[in-house]
Amino acid sequence: MAFNVIAKSTLRSFWQHHADSENALTAWYKLMSKSDFANFAVLRETFGNADFVLPDYVIFNIKGNRYRLITRINFTYKTVWIKHIFTHAEYDRWTP
16 A cells, blocks of 8 residues: 655645755655555665654655655555655754
């Protein structure tokens, strides 16, 4: 069973303001929505740059670390919630 990514519209809204992120975010979405990761360790085998940040965020570097995609993932129910997308500078000011 593949992951349900909520919501692609959040990605689309971001790339409308940061056009250079569209290809990278689309590639991430396609890969994530076709994958069946059992846990974070297995996810890291595909997304080697993913980080787990307390309390329960999984953060992906997008476009060579230019952008940060903040998610929450439920591996049991195969659901990914997109919480934030930041530029690297915005991410530096973010507090989980």
